Amino acid sequence: MKVDTQMEVQSEAIVRFDNVVKRFGSFVAVKKADFEIGRGEFLAIMGSSGCGKTTTLRMLAGLEDPSEGAIYLDGEKVNGKATWDRDTPMVWQSLALFPFLTVQENVEFALKMRGVGKEERRRRAEKWLEKMQITEFASRNINQLSGGQKQRVALARALVTEPKILLLDEPLSALDAHLKVRMQAVLSNLQKDLGITFVYVTHSMSEAFSMADRVVIMSRGQIEQIGTPEEIYREPYNRFVAEFLGSANIFDGTVAGPSGADGWRVTFDGGETVLPKAELPDASAGQAVTFIVSAENMQLSRPDAGQDGIAATIAGEEFIGGTAMLFLETDTGQELKVQKSHDELALLNRQAGAKLVVHWAAEHCHILPGENK
């Protein structure tokens, strides 16, 4: 028996998806998922509905079986292993608390199923009720709790067996915005305290980016990018991710030639810019290139300021807390997004229909690697 290699796998990752495919009839829900989840990591799987994120989670929980490929949990291949034989508790979107049991009985459920004695059960359940600050509700009926309290019961019920991994399927989607932010903090702290792996499925970028160590972005069964929130935000891999994040301006251009020693002159419909060589080491004239400039890195000038850039017309404005997103349209019809503080915007004429010049520094241009292969 090769104990050594097994030990190695165990220390590396707690979960490994090895080219996992899931089909429902002719519909492919998950296409070739191939990634690892680290021990103690908070991983978010994000995407719009129907992208395969929940199916991926359910395969890990043992509620669905992969059609192809293998899933390794703690170094062991778990294909075909029933969910009740795995140690992968899940928090449901509907929470799925048992309405015919009290709060305490809900939390004790998993222990009871493992044949833990009554005293021991009560002691461990009480510890988790206390940890989740719901001790006072222990003998209540589930239906008498508020949304946030139910959430805490669901977490206590899943964590009472002290698993190595916790799966969460959009657990906060039913809460109002204020409570959502509070529960995010609870989850984040809990994960750090326990040091266990959280796999968190969500369609909300703010949830994923504020809590997760790494984010998996999925679309139509495909994994589009895996990375830290910062990596994904700074360097989206392809057009889908850039559009999904929503704050990047995407340009389809053509390399016109070198610009100085460390840049390329790139023309695009309605203007031209310089792309740093660091982004695109090798290129030849005439080569197509897709790049982005983030909305907060765009600059605005009055038309009479004499600044080179793209002329654009204001189409609308959206208030985002301390900043505002200005929507402009170029003469060639491309929509641009510019995010600025209210103070900066106050200096400009921003009536709808007003003309402005949009420009940016070369260092803020990033190519989309997935689109430039």
Next chain:
Amino acid sequence: MTKRPTFFSLILSLPLLIWQLTFFLFPLLFLVAISFWTVRNFQMTPDLNFGNWERVLSRGVFWDAYLRTFILATAAAAITSAIAFPASYAISFKMSEKAKRWMIFILIIPFFTSYLVRVYSLQVFLSDAGIINAAFAYIGLGPFSMLNNAFGVIVGMVTLTLPLVILLQTFSLNFVNRDLIEAAHNLRCGRLRTVFAVIAPSAKVGLVIAALFSFILSFGDFVSPLYLGGGNPPTLSIMITDFTKSGQQWPRAAVVAIMMIATLLTTAFAAITYAYKERGK
């Protein structure tokens, strides 16, 4: 917020109200009144005679019949529920939508034929020289006495109420939240244990009401005790007909009927209270 009935909702419920008053409440009140009347020379005269109540309730024969009827109906409800549950479970959880519709249709078919006709045909099956005993004789067993005893009565009652109980159970199982079942599995509760720990408690209201219907129909049943149980010793419904036939004792029959209604009301109330009782404070 409490809802006050509107004028419109009163109009809509008027037909039901009139029907219930005419054919349920008034006859019931009349029944109560009759139970105090006196019978002389096969003639009933209005009276306030407590003798009927005294005579019926002080006799061991009545209480024997009462207990017998109660036990038979309880056994029928329990046996029917136990037989029905696996079938309801299979229909609700294991069948396609199309198969489910067919099963529900098939379960309604028994109501097409008269219960009396079905019980007559059961006699042919259950009698000492009947089809089942003939089959047993073929393999050298029997004959078993299956007619004119409690076994026959139970067979009749189960046959009567089984389709209804399966339908009610199936509908209640259809409403069990599937997430709860997966959550139980996920928390290490195996398939069989989930049935008892999660599915049955989730569908409790429907399961209890199904059993209650079986009990109510069996408790008041006249056909099975008479044609499959032989009518002797009597159940309460047989006792009622015996009273009316012997000496026109309608007042005493009324006493028995009122006792039956009171029992059904108490049982139904207890069952529904139990069904809707929630855990926790």
